[in-house]
Amino acid sequence: SGAPIAVRHPEGAARGFLALQSRAGARLADGEVTQTVRDGVVDSRITFRFKDGSLYEEGVTFSQRQVFRLLTYRVRQRGPAFPQDMEVTPERRTGRYKGRFRPRPDGPDQIQEGRLDMPDDLYNGMSSTLLRNLAAGVTARVHLVAFTPAPRLLEMALIPAGEDRFLVGDQSLRATRYHLKLEVGGVSGVVASILGKDPPDLYCWMTGGPVPGFVKFEGAFYLKGPVWRIELASPRW
Numbered sequence: 001s002g003a004p005i006a007v008r009h010p011e012g013a014a015r016g017f018l019a020l021q022s023r024a025g026a027r028l029a030d031g032e033v034t035q036t037v038r039d040g041v042v043d044s045r046i047t048f049r050f051k052d053g054s055l056y057e058e059g060v061t062f063s064q065r066q067v068f069r070l071l072t073y074r075v076r077q078r079g080p081a082f083p084q085d086m087e088v089t090p091e092r093r094t095g096r097y098k099g100r101f102r103p104r105p106d107g108p109d110q111i112q113e114g115r116l117d118m119p120d121d122l123y124n125g126m127s128s129t130l131l132r133n134l135a136a137g138v139t140a141r142v143h144l145v146a147f148t149p150a151p152r153l154l155e156m157a158l159i160p161a162g163e164d165r166f167l168v169g170d171q172s173l174r175a176t177r178y179h180l181k182l183e184v185g186g187v188s189g190v191v192a193s194i195l196g197k198d199p200p201d202l203y204c205w206m207t208g209g210p211v212p213g214f215v216k217f218e219g220a221f222y223l224k225g226p227v228w229r230i231e232l233a234s235p236r237w
Helices: 127-132 186-194
Strands: 014-022 027-038 041-050 055-065 067-078 085-091 096-102 110-115 140-147 151-168 171-184 202-207 213-219 228-232
Touching: 014 041, 085 140, 096 140, 127 151, 127 202, 127 213, 151 202, 171 213
Parallel strands: none
Antiparallel strands: 014 027, 014 228, 027 041, 041 055, 055 067, 067 085, 085 096, 096 110, 140 151, 151 171, 171 202, 202 213, 213 228
16 A cells, blocks of 8 residues: 555635536536535535436535545436446445446346445545645655445555646647556556456646645546546636
């Protein structure tokens, strides 16, 4: 297990709106992120409602006392945008997880449950939070758990990979591009590579300065899935 990420910018209550697009720029879904804080515990939720009726929901509860510590994680996906319907909830307090999977729309549910190793640096659903708290130029390594449907522990390297310019009105700003490189460790990682099932690479752009902020994400939501892009949504009047 690696070291947990230290808190440099504590999270607060927030609400924002997101747009999910294909790599070519086609609008796929409208999204919303909400975040509440109570007694030092943060509950964050992101929801995407697709034009084809699909739904993606991801929620994470974590503490932020000196270091970030994931407490519970929840992910639910359904509809034609995904290869299977899925709902999974791991919980640190009990050390257990429960998953419900339906590979085909008319097929029966498959239930997976059991004990789950949750190292101190397990950070599902927290990538942008971690990047906000890394010092400039610093690389970190943490863990994620993927459900295939059995749980598989992945290592994720948060690697600064250069800067890109973006525009806000007529103002030109810079964002750090991070490569979120996923790896399956040990013998299972070798097998995954041979079978062509390497985890997808992900990228996230963050502004720097005294208050770092999210700008853009690009990557697949599932194994061998298409590359989708998340950006901040602009209100229309």
